[in-house]
Amino acid sequence: xxxxxxxxxxxxxxxxxILTAGLILFVEDGYHNVSVHDIQxxxxxxxxxxYKHFGGKEGIAKKLYxxxxxxxxxxxxxxxxxxxxxxxxxxxIIRLLFTYTETERNIIAFIFQPNHQDFLPDEPPICSxxxxxxxxxxxxxGMDRGEIREMSTEVAxxxxxxxxxRMVQLRLDGxxxxxxxxxxxxVFDASWNGILIKSDEINNQEADGLxxxx
Amino acid sequence: xxxxxxxxxxxxxxxxxILTAGLILFVEDGYHNVSVHDIQxxxxxxxxxxYKHFGGKEGIAKKLYxxxxxxxxxxxxxxxxxxxxxxxxxxxIIRLLFTYTETERNIIAFIFQPNHQDFLPDEPPICSxxxxxxxxxxxxxGMDRGEIREMSTEVAxxxxxxxxxRMVQLRLDGxxxxxxxxxxxxVFDASWNGILIKSDEINNQEADGLxxxx
DNA sequence: GTCTATATCCAGATAGAC
DNA sequence: GTCTATCTGGATATAGAC
Numbered sequence: 001x002x003x004x005x006x007x008x009x010x011x012x013x014x015x016x017x018i019l020t021a022g023l024i025l026f027v028e029d030g031y032h033n034v035s036v037h038d039i040q041x042x043x044x045x046x047x048x049x050x051y052k053h054f055g056g057k058e059g060i061a062k063k064l065y066x067x068x069x070x071x072x073x074x075x076x077x078x079x080x081x082x083x084x085x086x087x088x089x090x091x092x093i094i095r096l097l098f099t100y101t102e103t104e105r106n107i108i109a110f111i112f113q114p115n116h117q118d119f120l121p122d123e124p125p126i127c128s129x130x131x132x133x134x135x136x137x138x139x140x141x142g143m144d145r146g147e148i149r150e151m152s153t154e155v156a157x158x159x160x161x162x163x164x165x166r167m168v169q170l171r172l173d174g175x176x177x178x179x180x181x182x183x184x185x186x187v188f189d190a191s192w193n194g195i196l197i198k199s200d201e202i203n204n205q206e207a208d209g210l211x212x213x214x
Numbered sequence: 215x216x217x218x219x220x221x222x223x224x225x226x227x228x229x230x231x232i233l234t235a236g237l238i239l240f241v242e243d244g245y246h247n248v249s250v251h252d253i254q255x256x257x258x259x260x261x262x263x264x265y266k267h268f269g270g271k272e273g274i275a276k277k278l279y280x281x282x283x284x285x286x287x288x289x290x291x292x293x294x295x296x297x298x299x300x301x302x303x304x305x306x307i308i309r310l311l312f313t314y315t316e317t318e319r320n321i322i323a324f325i326f327q328p329n330h331q332d333f334l335p336d337e338p339p340i341c342s343x344x345x346x347x348x349x350x351x352x353x354x355x356g357m358d359r360g361e362i363r364e365m366s367t368e369v370a371x372x373x374x375x376x377x378x379x380r381m382v383q384l385r386l387d388g389x390x391x392x393x394x395x396x397x398x399x400x401v402f403d404a405s406w407n408g409i410l411i412k413s414d415e416i417n418n419q420e421a422d423g424l425x426x427x428x
Numbered sequence: 429g430t431c432t433a434t435a436t437c438c439a440g441a442t443a444g445a446c
Numbered sequence: 447g448t449c450t451a452t453c454t455g456g457a458t459a460t461a462g463a464c
Contacts, residue, residue, distance in 0.1 A: 014430090030332035032246035035457060046431045051459070053429095114329050118244035125387035149411050151400045154381065154390050159373075159404040162380030166372040173339035176368050186365045190373040194408035197363050228448090249439055260449045265441070267447095 015053050017043040019067070022060040027109045031061060031119040061119055068107050072131040075100065086142030091188055093135070094164040098180035101168050109172050112165065135161045160191050229267050231257040233281070236274040241323045245275060245333040275333055282321050286345040289314065300356030305402055307349070308378040312394035315382050323386050326379065349375045374405045 012020075021043035025034040036057050040047050054060045079092040101108045116126055126132065139157040142148040148156055164187055170176045176183075226234075235257035239248040250271050254261050268274045293306035315322045330340055340346060353371040356362040362370055378401055384390045390397075 127387045127389050155400045158377045158380040159409050163372045166376030173341045175341050186369045192408045192410045194406045195373050196406045
C-alpha cells in the first residue's frame, strides 16, 4: 500500500504554497528577517524548488508584489463599475478596501506596511504604482467634472483616500480597535465635509451636552 | 611640525559623526542594506569605536529612533505654545512638519518611511509612540472642547494629521513636486471643511469655468 | 522537477595592540 | 578610547543525485 507511505496529498500547487508561505512570513517578520530556509520549511518544499521556480527570495517578493498590486487594481475595477459619480466610486473603493483589510489582512499588510524599495530596489515607489496612480486620476476626474472643489490633485486625493489609507495603517498597527467597516460613515463624512462643527449641528451638540450632564 | 601630519581636525564628536552617517545611509539604502562597515567608512571611524559607543548597528538605529522621536515631540511642543484653539495648534504643527520635511529631509524620512519594527523588533509600532499619541490627544481635546464634531478620535486625527502625513509621504516619494509649504492652505481647508463643492462657491466655480473657456 | 549536501560569501561581532 | 586583524555564524546560491 504505497499510498499510506506518502505524505497527505497536497492539492495546492507548489508555487502557490511558496508564495503563500512567503507572504505570511514577510508580513510577520519583515522581508530581511526571513531566510529562504524559513520559507522552504513553512511551504514544505525543498530549497531547490524555490530556486527553480523563483530564482531566490527576491523573486518571490517580486512575484508577490506584482500579483498583489494587481489584486488591488482589480478591487478598484470592481468598485468602479456601475458607479456614476466620483463620490459613489470612491466610497465603494474605500468600502472594499476596509472589508479587505479585515478578511485578507496579509495582502493589505504586504502592500501598505513595508517600504518596498528596501527589498525591491528597482521598483519605483509604490505611490507611483498603478492602483495609487488611478486613485489620483479618479480624484482628478472628479474635479474636472465639477464634483470636487478645485485644488491640487494630491491634496484632494490625500483627503479622500489618504484618510482611508491612514485608517488602514492604524488598524494594522492595532491602534484602531474595531473592524474598519465600522468607521465607514464617519470616514466618508469627515473627508467630504470636513470635521469642523457645522452651524446646523450646534443645537444637537448642545442637546447632547445636556444629556451627558444628567 | 606634527600638526601638518594630522588629518584635518574634525570638531564634531565621534558619536555624532556615527549617528549622522547612520541616518544618511539608513534613509538612502534602508537599514538592512547598510553594514556596520559602510557606516564606519562614511563616519571616518573604526569599527571598534562603533561597538564601544553603540554596541552595534541596532544600537545606532535605536539611539537615532529615540532621538528623532524626541525632536518631533519638541516640534509639537514648540508649535503648541501660545496657541489657544486646537485649530491653530494643529495648523502650526502641520506648518512646522511641512517646513521640516524640506529642511531636514533625512529626519522626516527616517521617521515616516520605514517600518521600524523590521529592525527594532522590541519597539511598539510608531503610531503608538509619543508624538503620534499626542496628535490624537490634541484632537480628542478639540472634541471635548467642542471645536471638533463628535466622531471617533482616530477618524478625526486621520482627517487632520493623516492628510498632512500622507502629503509628507508623497513628497518624500517624489509624487508631490512643489515644496510642501506651498500646499498649507489647501491642506488646512480640505481637512477642516472637506472637499465637496460648497453651495456659495458654485458661482465662483462657474465664473472660473467661463474664464477658462476664453 | 524535486531533493540533499555543500560551497561561498559577507555581515556582525570580538580580541587585543596601541 | 581608538584602531586593525581576525573569528564565527548564517544566509544565499549551486551541484549533482534521484
